[in-house]
Amino acid sequence: MIDKHSEIVILGAGIGGLTTAIALHQKGFKNISIYERREKATTIGAGLVLWSNATKTLHKLELLTEIEKVGGQIEQMQRWTKNEEFLGVIKVNNINTSIGFKSYSISRKDLQNILLEKVNELNLAVYYNHNVINITYRDNTTSISFENDISVNAQVVIGADGRMNSIARQYVNGDNTPIYQNFVNWIGIVESDKPIFSKNNVLDFWGCGERFGIVPINENKGYWAGGKSLPLNSPIKNKNNKTELKKLFDSWSPKIKEIIELTEDENIKYIEVFDHNPSPNWFKNNVCLLGDSAHASLPTSGQGACQAIEDAWHFASILEKSETIEKAFNNFQRSRFEKTTTITMAGRDLAKSLFNEDEMYCEQRNENAKNTDYEIASQNIAKLWSKNLPK
Ligand SMILES: Cc1cc2nc3c(=O)[nH]c(=O)nc-3n(C[C@H](O)[C@H](O)[C@H](O)COP(=O)(O)OP(=O)(O)OC[C@H]3O[C@@H](n4cnc5c(N)ncnc54)[C@H](O)[C@@H]3O)c2cc1C
Numbered sequence: 001m002i003d004k005h006s007e008i009v010i011l012g013a014g015i016g017g018l019t020t021a022i023a024l025h026q027k028g029f030k031n032i033s034i035y036e037r038r039e040k041a042t043t044i045g046a047g048l049v050l051w052s053n054a055t056k057t058l059h060k061l062e063l064l065t066e067i068e069k070v071g072g073q074i075e076q077m078q079r080w081t082k083n084e085e086f087l088g089v090i091k092v093n094n095i096n097t098s099i100g101f102k103s104y105s106i107s108r109k110d111l112q113n114i115l116l117e118k119v120n121e122l123n124l125a126v127y128y129n130h131n132v133i134n135i136t137y138r139d140n141t142t143s144i145s146f147e148n149d150i151s152v153n154a155q156v157v158i159g160a161d162g163r164m165n166s167i168a169r170q171y172v173n174g175d176n177t178p179i180y181q182n183f184v185n186w187i188g189i190v191e192s193d194k195p196i197f198s199k200n201n202v203l204d205f206w207g208c209g210e211r212f213g214i215v216p217i218n219e220n221k222g223y224w225a226g227g228k229s230l231p232l233n234s235p236i237k238n239k240n241n242k243t244e245l246k247k248l249f250d251s252w253s254p255k256i257k258e259i260i261e262l263t264e265d266e267n268i269k270y271i272e273v274f275d276h277n278p279s280p281n282w283f284k285n286n287v288c289l290l291g292d293s294a295h296a297s298l299p300t301s302g303q304g305a306c307q308a309i310e311d312a313w314h315f316a317s318i319l320e321k322s323e324t325i326e327k328a329f330n331n332f333q334r335s336r337f338e339k340t341t342t343i344t345m346a347g348r349d350l351a352k353s354l355f356n357e358d359e360m361y362c363e364q365r366n367e368n369a370k371n372t373d374y375e376i377a378s379q380n381i382a383k384l385w386s387k388n389l390p391k
Contacts, residue, residue: 016291016308047223071104163296209357301347
Protein backbone atom coordinates (compact mmCIF):
# COMPACT_ATOMS: atom_id res chain seq x y z
CA MET A 1 0.00 0.00 0.00
CA ILE A 2 1.08 3.58 -0.54
CA ASP A 3 2.69 5.03 2.57
CA LYS A 4 0.26 7.43 4.30
CA HIS A 5 3.26 9.64 5.10
CA SER A 6 4.17 10.13 1.42
CA GLU A 7 4.81 13.75 0.52
CA ILE A 8 1.77 14.87 -1.52
CA VAL A 9 1.87 18.19 -3.35
CA ILE A 10 -1.24 19.71 -4.92
CA LEU A 11 -0.74 22.38 -7.58
CA GLY A 12 -3.62 24.87 -7.51
CA ALA A 13 -5.97 25.91 -4.68
CA GLY A 14 -9.12 25.99 -6.82
CA ILE A 15 -12.18 23.83 -6.28
CA GLY A 16 -10.41 20.63 -7.36
CA GLY A 17 -7.19 21.21 -5.40
CA LEU A 18 -8.85 22.16 -2.10
CA THR A 19 -11.43 19.36 -2.29
CA THR A 20 -8.71 16.81 -3.05
CA ALA A 21 -6.70 17.94 -0.02
CA ILE A 22 -9.77 17.44 2.18
CA ALA A 23 -10.52 14.01 0.64
CA LEU A 24 -6.91 12.83 1.07
CA HIS A 25 -6.90 13.94 4.70
CA GLN A 26 -10.12 12.01 5.27
CA LYS A 27 -8.38 8.89 3.94
CA GLY A 28 -5.55 9.34 6.44
CA PHE A 29 -2.79 10.87 4.29
CA LYS A 30 -0.57 12.99 6.51
CA ASN A 31 1.70 15.19 4.39
CA ILE A 32 -0.43 17.28 2.07
CA SER A 33 0.59 20.74 0.82
CA ILE A 34 -1.19 23.00 -1.65
CA TYR A 35 0.64 25.55 -3.81
CA GLU A 36 -1.27 28.40 -5.43
CA ARG A 37 0.02 31.10 -7.79
CA ARG A 38 -2.45 33.76 -6.65
CA GLU A 39 -2.21 35.92 -3.56
CA LYS A 40 -5.39 34.32 -2.27
CA ALA A 41 -7.63 31.52 -3.41
CA THR A 42 -10.20 33.17 -5.64
CA THR A 43 -11.16 31.86 -9.08
CA ILE A 44 -13.12 33.24 -11.98
CA GLY A 45 -16.85 32.68 -12.12
CA ALA A 46 -19.70 34.30 -10.26
CA GLY A 47 -21.50 31.22 -9.04
CA LEU A 48 -22.25 27.65 -9.91
CA VAL A 49 -24.74 24.89 -9.29
CA LEU A 50 -23.64 21.92 -7.23
CA TRP A 51 -25.91 19.33 -8.81
CA SER A 52 -26.91 16.28 -6.79
CA ASN A 53 -23.96 14.21 -8.02
CA ALA A 54 -21.66 16.82 -6.44
CA THR A 55 -23.72 17.21 -3.27
CA LYS A 56 -23.72 13.44 -2.74
CA THR A 57 -19.93 13.54 -3.01
CA LEU A 58 -19.69 16.60 -0.74
CA HIS A 59 -21.83 14.76 1.82
CA LYS A 60 -19.23 11.96 1.87
CA LEU A 61 -16.57 14.61 2.43
CA GLU A 62 -18.56 16.09 5.33
CA LEU A 63 -18.94 19.43 3.56
CA LEU A 64 -22.62 19.41 2.66
CA THR A 65 -23.98 20.90 5.89
CA GLU A 66 -22.01 24.10 5.28
CA ILE A 67 -23.14 24.25 1.64
CA GLU A 68 -26.79 23.89 2.69
CA LYS A 69 -26.46 26.96 4.95
CA VAL A 70 -25.57 29.34 2.10
CA GLY A 71 -26.76 27.58 -1.06
CA GLY A 72 -30.15 27.88 -2.77
CA GLN A 73 -32.12 24.72 -3.52
CA ILE A 74 -32.68 24.44 -7.25
CA GLU A 75 -35.91 22.73 -8.29
CA GLN A 76 -36.41 23.57 -11.95
CA MET A 77 -34.45 24.57 -15.00
CA GLN A 78 -36.78 26.49 -17.29
CA ARG A 79 -36.09 27.16 -20.96
CA TRP A 80 -37.52 30.20 -22.73
CA THR A 81 -36.96 31.98 -26.01
CA LYS A 82 -35.60 35.52 -25.77
CA ASN A 83 -39.20 36.74 -26.26
CA GLU A 84 -40.39 34.68 -23.31
CA GLU A 85 -42.01 31.88 -25.25
CA PHE A 86 -41.91 28.83 -23.00
CA LEU A 87 -39.78 25.96 -24.35
CA GLY A 88 -39.92 23.48 -21.48
CA VAL A 89 -38.69 22.63 -18.03
CA ILE A 90 -36.23 20.13 -16.65
CA LYS A 91 -37.52 19.11 -13.24
CA VAL A 92 -34.34 19.10 -11.21
CA ASN A 93 -36.26 17.47 -8.35
CA ASN A 94 -36.57 14.32 -10.47
CA ILE A 95 -32.79 14.20 -10.89
CA ASN A 96 -32.32 14.91 -7.18
CA THR A 97 -34.70 12.12 -6.19
CA SER A 98 -32.97 9.68 -8.48
CA ILE A 99 -29.53 10.49 -6.99
CA GLY A 100 -30.85 10.96 -3.47
CA PHE A 101 -29.46 14.47 -2.84
CA LYS A 102 -30.61 18.04 -3.47
CA SER A 103 -28.93 20.51 -5.88
CA TYR A 104 -27.71 23.88 -4.63
CA SER A 105 -26.71 27.12 -6.34
CA ILE A 106 -23.87 28.87 -4.56
CA SER A 107 -21.60 31.84 -5.13
CA ARG A 108 -18.07 30.85 -5.98
CA LYS A 109 -16.82 32.97 -3.11
CA ASP A 110 -18.98 31.04 -0.60
CA LEU A 111 -17.89 27.67 -1.98
CA GLN A 112 -14.25 28.69 -1.92
CA ASN A 113 -14.62 29.94 1.68
CA ILE A 114 -16.23 26.69 2.84
CA LEU A 115 -13.42 24.65 1.29
CA LEU A 116 -10.75 26.96 2.69
CA GLU A 117 -12.20 26.95 6.19
CA LYS A 118 -12.18 23.15 6.15
CA VAL A 119 -8.60 23.09 4.87
CA ASN A 120 -7.59 25.45 7.69
CA GLU A 121 -9.51 23.43 10.29
CA LEU A 122 -7.61 20.32 9.16
CA ASN A 123 -4.28 22.22 9.37
CA LEU A 124 -3.47 21.59 5.73
CA ALA A 125 -0.86 23.98 4.36
CA VAL A 126 -1.74 26.37 1.52
CA TYR A 127 1.19 28.34 0.09
CA TYR A 128 0.08 31.38 -1.92
CA ASN A 129 2.26 33.35 -4.36
CA HIS A 130 3.71 30.04 -5.56
CA ASN A 131 3.50 30.01 -9.34
CA VAL A 132 4.66 26.65 -10.70
CA ILE A 133 7.03 27.06 -13.61
CA ASN A 134 8.70 23.69 -14.00
CA ILE A 135 8.30 20.00 -13.12
CA THR A 136 11.14 17.46 -13.29
CA TYR A 137 11.47 13.80 -12.30
CA ARG A 138 14.44 11.85 -10.98
CA ASP A 139 14.91 8.76 -8.76
CA ASN A 140 11.22 8.31 -8.07
CA THR A 141 10.84 11.87 -6.84
CA THR A 142 9.25 14.79 -8.62
CA SER A 143 10.62 18.27 -8.16
CA ILE A 144 8.41 21.32 -8.56
CA SER A 145 10.00 24.74 -9.18
CA PHE A 146 8.17 27.97 -8.49
CA GLU A 147 8.71 31.44 -9.91
CA ASN A 148 9.82 32.68 -6.47
CA ASP A 149 12.95 30.42 -6.72
CA ILE A 150 11.59 27.92 -4.20
CA SER A 151 11.40 24.26 -5.17
CA VAL A 152 9.83 21.25 -3.41
CA ASN A 153 10.03 17.49 -3.85
CA ALA A 154 7.13 15.06 -3.67
CA GLN A 155 6.25 11.41 -4.16
CA VAL A 156 2.75 12.28 -5.40
CA VAL A 157 1.97 15.45 -7.37
CA ILE A 158 -1.60 16.41 -8.23
CA GLY A 159 -1.97 18.86 -11.10
CA ALA A 160 -5.11 20.83 -10.21
CA ASP A 161 -3.90 23.97 -11.95
CA GLY A 162 -6.94 24.63 -14.13
CA ARG A 163 -7.64 24.85 -17.84
CA MET A 164 -5.90 27.92 -19.23
CA ASN A 165 -2.19 27.25 -18.78
CA SER A 166 -1.74 24.08 -16.76
CA ILE A 167 1.95 23.40 -16.22
CA ALA A 168 1.01 19.90 -15.04
CA ARG A 169 -0.91 19.21 -18.28
CA GLN A 170 2.05 20.49 -20.27
CA TYR A 171 4.32 18.07 -18.36
CA VAL A 172 1.99 15.07 -18.70
CA ASN A 173 0.67 15.68 -22.20
CA GLY A 174 3.35 17.73 -23.90
CA ASP A 175 0.64 20.24 -24.80
CA ASN A 176 -1.77 22.26 -22.71
CA THR A 177 -3.30 24.61 -25.26
CA PRO A 178 -6.99 25.12 -24.48
CA ILE A 179 -9.46 25.35 -27.37
CA TYR A 180 -11.53 28.47 -27.90
CA GLN A 181 -15.14 27.48 -28.52
CA ASN A 182 -16.16 30.67 -30.36
CA PHE A 183 -18.29 32.29 -27.71
CA VAL A 184 -17.86 34.64 -24.80
CA ASN A 185 -19.68 34.90 -21.49
CA TRP A 186 -20.32 37.99 -19.44
CA ILE A 187 -20.81 36.65 -15.94
CA GLY A 188 -22.14 38.56 -12.97
CA ILE A 189 -23.31 38.25 -9.42
CA VAL A 190 -26.28 40.35 -8.37
CA GLU A 191 -27.41 41.26 -4.89
CA SER A 192 -30.19 43.60 -3.81
CA ASP A 193 -31.85 44.77 -0.59
CA LYS A 194 -35.25 44.14 -2.10
CA PRO A 195 -36.33 40.64 -3.21
CA ILE A 196 -35.48 39.98 -6.86
CA PHE A 197 -36.31 36.29 -7.11
CA SER A 198 -39.58 34.67 -6.05
CA LYS A 199 -38.54 31.08 -6.79
CA ASN A 200 -35.22 29.27 -7.02
CA ASN A 201 -35.67 28.26 -10.65
CA VAL A 202 -32.89 28.49 -13.21
CA LEU A 203 -34.09 30.63 -16.13
CA ASP A 204 -32.41 29.90 -19.44
CA PHE A 205 -33.27 32.27 -22.33
CA TRP A 206 -32.29 31.23 -25.84
CA GLY A 207 -31.67 33.64 -28.71
CA CYS A 208 -29.81 32.95 -31.94
CA GLY A 209 -26.07 32.96 -31.31
CA GLU A 210 -26.89 34.45 -27.90
CA ARG A 211 -28.09 33.15 -24.58
CA PHE A 212 -28.85 34.51 -21.12
CA GLY A 213 -29.06 32.34 -18.00
CA ILE A 214 -30.12 33.43 -14.51
CA VAL A 215 -29.55 31.36 -11.38
CA PRO A 216 -31.09 32.54 -8.08
CA ILE A 217 -29.28 31.72 -4.83
CA ASN A 218 -31.85 33.26 -2.50
CA GLU A 219 -34.56 35.89 -2.94
CA ASN A 220 -32.03 38.73 -2.83
CA LYS A 221 -29.05 37.18 -4.57
CA GLY A 222 -28.18 35.27 -7.71
CA TYR A 223 -25.75 35.00 -10.56
CA TRP A 224 -26.10 35.13 -14.31
CA ALA A 225 -24.28 34.61 -17.60
CA GLY A 226 -24.94 36.33 -20.90
CA GLY A 227 -23.29 34.51 -23.80
CA LYS A 228 -22.64 35.49 -27.41
CA SER A 229 -20.97 33.91 -30.38
CA LEU A 230 -17.84 36.03 -30.99
CA PRO A 231 -14.27 35.60 -32.25
CA LEU A 232 -11.33 35.84 -29.88
CA ASN A 233 -10.21 39.37 -29.04
CA SER A 234 -13.38 41.01 -30.30
CA PRO A 235 -13.26 44.84 -29.89
CA ILE A 236 -16.30 44.48 -27.57
CA LYS A 237 -13.86 43.06 -25.00
CA ASN A 238 -12.49 46.52 -24.21
CA LYS A 239 -15.85 48.27 -23.98
CA ASN A 240 -17.94 48.86 -20.88
CA ASN A 241 -19.51 45.50 -19.99
CA LYS A 242 -22.77 46.82 -18.64
CA THR A 243 -23.38 49.18 -21.56
CA GLU A 244 -22.74 46.39 -24.08
CA LEU A 245 -24.95 43.94 -22.22
CA LYS A 246 -27.78 46.43 -22.02
CA LYS A 247 -27.56 46.96 -25.79
CA LEU A 248 -27.31 43.26 -26.59
CA PHE A 249 -30.19 42.07 -24.42
CA ASP A 250 -32.38 45.18 -24.73
CA SER A 251 -35.24 43.43 -26.53
CA TRP A 252 -35.12 40.31 -24.29
CA SER A 253 -37.16 39.48 -21.19
CA PRO A 254 -37.57 42.45 -18.76
CA LYS A 255 -36.15 40.19 -16.02
CA ILE A 256 -32.80 40.21 -17.83
CA LYS A 257 -32.74 44.00 -18.05
CA GLU A 258 -33.59 44.27 -14.34
CA ILE A 259 -30.81 41.85 -13.39
CA ILE A 260 -28.17 43.60 -15.52
CA GLU A 261 -29.21 46.99 -14.17
CA LEU A 262 -28.96 45.81 -10.55
CA THR A 263 -25.49 44.28 -10.98
CA GLU A 264 -22.58 46.47 -9.90
CA ASP A 265 -20.10 47.18 -12.72
CA GLU A 266 -17.22 45.57 -10.82
CA ASN A 267 -19.24 42.36 -10.47
CA ILE A 268 -19.43 41.80 -14.23
CA LYS A 269 -16.63 39.96 -16.02
CA TYR A 270 -15.99 39.21 -19.68
CA ILE A 271 -14.72 35.71 -20.34
CA GLU A 272 -13.61 34.08 -23.57
CA VAL A 273 -14.65 30.47 -23.16
CA PHE A 274 -12.23 27.58 -23.74
CA ASP A 275 -12.24 23.85 -23.08
CA HIS A 276 -9.88 20.94 -23.85
CA ASN A 277 -10.15 18.04 -26.24
CA PRO A 278 -10.50 14.91 -24.12
CA SER A 279 -7.09 13.31 -23.70
CA PRO A 280 -6.51 9.84 -22.27
CA ASN A 281 -3.14 10.89 -20.81
CA TRP A 282 -3.83 12.01 -17.27
CA PHE A 283 -0.56 11.03 -15.64
CA LYS A 284 3.18 10.72 -16.10
CA ASN A 285 5.67 9.48 -13.50
CA ASN A 286 4.44 10.87 -10.16
CA VAL A 287 2.19 13.60 -11.58
CA CYS A 288 -1.56 13.09 -12.03
CA LEU A 289 -4.00 15.62 -13.46
CA LEU A 290 -7.39 16.29 -11.93
CA GLY A 291 -10.27 18.74 -12.46
CA ASP A 292 -10.01 21.17 -15.38
CA SER A 293 -6.37 20.35 -16.14
CA ALA A 294 -7.50 16.77 -16.94
CA HIS A 295 -10.91 17.39 -18.54
CA ALA A 296 -12.04 21.03 -18.84
CA SER A 297 -15.62 21.18 -20.06
CA LEU A 298 -17.63 24.22 -21.18
CA PRO A 299 -19.96 26.07 -18.79
CA THR A 300 -22.80 24.69 -20.97
CA SER A 301 -22.05 21.27 -19.43
CA GLY A 302 -22.90 22.76 -16.02
CA GLN A 303 -20.57 20.13 -14.57
CA GLY A 304 -16.98 21.45 -14.49
CA ALA A 305 -16.78 22.04 -10.75
CA CYS A 306 -19.02 19.05 -9.99
CA GLN A 307 -16.62 16.76 -11.86
CA ALA A 308 -13.60 18.27 -10.10
CA ILE A 309 -15.34 17.41 -6.80
CA GLU A 310 -16.07 13.85 -7.96
CA ASP A 311 -12.42 13.56 -9.05
CA ALA A 312 -11.25 14.54 -5.58
CA TRP A 313 -13.25 11.81 -3.89
CA HIS A 314 -12.25 9.11 -6.40
CA PHE A 315 -8.60 10.10 -6.37
CA ALA A 316 -8.30 9.86 -2.59
CA SER A 317 -10.30 6.62 -2.36
CA ILE A 318 -8.25 4.96 -5.10
CA LEU A 319 -4.89 6.18 -3.73
CA GLU A 320 -5.75 4.78 -0.31
CA LYS A 321 -6.45 1.31 -1.70
CA SER A 322 -3.63 1.06 -4.26
CA GLU A 323 -0.36 -0.81 -3.99
CA THR A 324 1.60 1.57 -6.19
CA ILE A 325 1.25 5.11 -7.40
CA GLU A 326 1.19 3.97 -11.02
CA LYS A 327 -1.69 1.58 -10.36
CA ALA A 328 -3.55 4.32 -8.47
CA PHE A 329 -3.18 6.85 -11.30
CA ASN A 330 -4.15 4.27 -13.89
CA ASN A 331 -7.28 3.25 -11.97
CA PHE A 332 -8.20 6.87 -11.33
CA GLN A 333 -8.03 7.73 -15.01
CA ARG A 334 -9.92 4.59 -16.02
CA SER A 335 -12.68 5.25 -13.52
CA ARG A 336 -13.14 8.88 -14.60
CA PHE A 337 -12.36 9.16 -18.31
CA GLU A 338 -15.64 8.00 -19.82
CA LYS A 339 -17.94 10.10 -17.65
CA THR A 340 -15.89 13.29 -17.95
CA THR A 341 -15.51 12.83 -21.73
CA THR A 342 -19.26 12.38 -22.19
CA ILE A 343 -19.85 15.56 -20.17
CA THR A 344 -17.27 17.54 -22.16
CA MET A 345 -18.83 16.49 -25.46
CA ALA A 346 -22.38 17.22 -24.20
CA GLY A 347 -21.21 20.72 -23.19
CA ARG A 348 -19.86 21.26 -26.70
CA ASP A 349 -23.05 20.02 -28.37
CA LEU A 350 -25.23 22.39 -26.35
CA ALA A 351 -22.84 25.31 -26.99
CA LYS A 352 -22.85 24.63 -30.75
CA SER A 353 -26.61 24.69 -30.75
CA LEU A 354 -27.03 27.76 -28.50
CA PHE A 355 -24.42 29.86 -30.28
CA ASN A 356 -25.46 28.92 -33.81
CA GLU A 357 -26.37 32.16 -35.62
CA ASP A 358 -28.52 30.69 -38.38
CA GLU A 359 -32.13 31.84 -37.88
CA MET A 360 -33.66 28.75 -39.50
CA TYR A 361 -31.54 26.48 -37.36
CA CYS A 362 -32.60 28.36 -34.21
CA GLU A 363 -36.30 28.15 -35.08
CA GLN A 364 -36.02 24.40 -35.59
CA ARG A 365 -33.97 24.04 -32.38
CA ASN A 366 -36.65 25.87 -30.40
CA GLU A 367 -39.35 23.74 -31.98
CA ASN A 368 -37.42 20.62 -30.98
CA ALA A 369 -37.07 22.00 -27.46
CA LYS A 370 -40.86 22.49 -27.24
CA ASN A 371 -41.43 18.92 -28.37
CA THR A 372 -38.88 17.41 -26.02
CA ASP A 373 -40.09 14.88 -23.48
CA TYR A 374 -38.53 16.49 -20.40
CA GLU A 375 -39.30 13.48 -18.19
CA ILE A 376 -37.05 11.37 -20.39
CA ALA A 377 -34.51 14.22 -20.66
CA SER A 378 -34.21 14.43 -16.87
CA GLN A 379 -33.94 10.64 -16.61
CA ASN A 380 -31.08 10.71 -19.12
CA ILE A 381 -29.31 13.48 -17.20
CA ALA A 382 -29.76 11.56 -13.94
CA LYS A 383 -28.38 8.41 -15.59
CA LEU A 384 -25.20 10.19 -16.68
CA TRP A 385 -24.63 12.23 -13.53
CA SER A 386 -25.24 9.28 -11.20
CA LYS A 387 -22.56 7.12 -12.84
CA ASN A 388 -19.84 5.94 -10.49
CA LEU A 389 -20.71 8.06 -7.45
CA PRO A 390 -19.56 7.27 -3.90
CA LYS A 391 -21.74 4.53 -2.33
C1 LIG B 1 -17.49 31.23 -17.15
C2 LIG B 1 -17.47 29.93 -16.45
C3 LIG B 1 -18.63 29.50 -15.78
C4 LIG B 1 -18.64 28.26 -15.13
N1 LIG B 1 -19.78 27.84 -14.51
C5 LIG B 1 -19.82 26.60 -13.92
C6 LIG B 1 -21.01 26.09 -13.30
O1 LIG B 1 -22.05 26.73 -13.26
N2 LIG B 1 -20.96 24.85 -12.72
C7 LIG B 1 -19.83 24.09 -12.70
O2 LIG B 1 -19.85 22.96 -12.15
N3 LIG B 1 -18.69 24.55 -13.29
C8 LIG B 1 -18.66 25.77 -13.90
N4 LIG B 1 -17.53 26.22 -14.50
C9 LIG B 1 -16.35 25.35 -14.50
C10 LIG B 1 -15.62 25.38 -13.18
O3 LIG B 1 -15.31 26.70 -12.85
C11 LIG B 1 -14.34 24.57 -13.27
O4 LIG B 1 -14.61 23.36 -13.91
C12 LIG B 1 -13.77 24.31 -11.88
O5 LIG B 1 -13.43 25.53 -11.28
C13 LIG B 1 -12.56 23.39 -11.99
O6 LIG B 1 -11.82 23.38 -10.81
P1 LIG B 1 -10.24 23.25 -10.86
O7 LIG B 1 -9.80 23.25 -9.45
O8 LIG B 1 -9.84 22.14 -11.75
O9 LIG B 1 -9.74 24.56 -11.59
P2 LIG B 1 -9.79 26.05 -11.05
O10 LIG B 1 -10.98 26.25 -10.17
O11 LIG B 1 -9.62 26.91 -12.25
O12 LIG B 1 -8.50 26.16 -10.13
C14 LIG B 1 -7.20 26.11 -10.64
C15 LIG B 1 -6.29 26.79 -9.63
O13 LIG B 1 -4.94 26.58 -10.02
C16 LIG B 1 -4.22 27.80 -9.88
N5 LIG B 1 -3.08 27.76 -10.81
C17 LIG B 1 -3.10 27.82 -12.16
N6 LIG B 1 -1.86 27.80 -12.66
C18 LIG B 1 -1.03 27.71 -11.61
C19 LIG B 1 0.40 27.66 -11.47
N7 LIG B 1 1.22 27.72 -12.54
N8 LIG B 1 0.93 27.58 -10.22
C20 LIG B 1 0.12 27.53 -9.11
N9 LIG B 1 -1.23 27.59 -9.19
C21 LIG B 1 -1.80 27.68 -10.41
C22 LIG B 1 -5.26 28.85 -10.26
O14 LIG B 1 -4.90 30.13 -9.81
C23 LIG B 1 -6.50 28.30 -9.58
O15 LIG B 1 -6.63 28.73 -8.26
C24 LIG B 1 -17.48 27.44 -15.15
C25 LIG B 1 -16.32 27.88 -15.81
C26 LIG B 1 -16.32 29.10 -16.47
C27 LIG B 1 -15.08 29.53 -17.22
